[in-house]
Amino acid sequence: MTRKLVHTMRMPIRWGDMDAMGHVNNTVYFRYIEQARxxxxxxxxxxxxxxxEGPVIVNAHCSFIKQLKYPGEIEVATLVGPPGRSSFEMHHEIRLVGxxxxxxxxxxxxxxxxxxxxxxxxxxxPLPAGLRELLGSES
Structure with missing residues (x-):
């Protein structure tokens, strides 16, 4: 699937993001993604x-590749796929800055x-015309 980069943002890893194992808790990654979205x-x-009208999330997923730990800063890249009639896929990549x-x-x-x-x-x-255009569709 072709994806288009539409947004990047940086945010700090907070002390409270970590769990008893000493790394960012898996649920917090969804918060990072939510904030970027x-x-x-x-x-x-x-x-x-x-x-x-407006957007609703109907499913969400996350793969944990490397641990994140406090202190630090992350960058979340937001990419989107081509639009359907009323929906589109979002993809997020979380990278450590430093x-x-x-x-x-x-x-x-x-x-x-x-x-x-x-x-x-x-x-x-149906997706609004302006949003459809941002997603890269001509129709």
Whole structure:
């Protein structure tokens, strides 16, 4: 599947992100991904409107490749796949930022399927033309 880079952001690894094993807890990776996704949605004015339409995540996944530990900073790259009628796939890559030997290495990757919905009707709706254009479709 062809993916298009649409957003990158950096964020700190917080002390509270770690668990008893001394590394970032697996659930926190989903929070990193969520923050990157919401940041991109805000950037493109795709904020959910409970009285209208907006994005809903219907599944999410994450593969843990290398441990992350405090202190540190990560960069989350957000990529998107081609749009369907009412949905598209998002992909995220988490890399450690810094000068050590692990900096820049892929530490985690994950993603989610996003469906555009009409919230009051609780049904999928066609992707808006502006979003479809950002995703790389001409139709």
């Amino acid at each position: 919401i940041s991109w949605f805000d950037e493109i004015a795709c904020t959910p409107n409970p009285e209208g 000068a050590d030997g692990q900096a820049g290495a892929l530490h985690s990757e994950g993603g989610a399927k996003v469906v555009w919905v009409n919230y009051p009707a609780e049904k999928s709706a």
